[in-house]
Amino acid sequence: MPPNQPIGEKEPFYFKSFNNVIGIAHNVTELEAELARLINVDKEAVKYHLREGHIVQWLRYIGEGELAERLTNVTEPEQALQIVREYLSSKGKNEMRSGRRCQGPRRHHRHAKPY
Incomplete structure (x- = not known):
């Protein structure tokens, strides 16, 4: 675990291009x-x-197995984006019905090594 990463936090996904x-x-x-x-x-x-399969693997790692399954074998970015949007939309509707709110993106910086 990187030294500045709080205990219990998962590693983010790093999109890389030529390192x-x-x-x-x-x-x-x-x-x-x-x-x-x-x-x-x-x-x-x-x-x-x-x-x-990097994105699918990371989604499983952070506990998003359902979305990981939906993205398995998807290779086109537009299709992946549509699946993620549908997933977030259905998840938001389910959480609204149960009285919970979705957490938005975190806005803090930390220095972690990309893998």
Whole structure:
């Protein structure tokens, strides 16, 4: 675990292109935002992470197994973005029915090594 990472926090997902970090997601909401942004910035990097299963593996790691299953074998960034948006929409509706609110993206910085 990186030295500045609080105990119990999961590693974020690092979108990389040629060993450069081009995006970071700490949760599914941030994953949606990064997918939308990176489709216009470096679509091939997103395709690579989808094709290699990196995003699916990270989603399982953070406890988002249902979304991971939905994204298994998806290789097109636009399709992945649509699936993530549908998942967030259905999750938000379910949480509204039960009286809970969704947490938005976290807005803090930390220095963690990308993997």
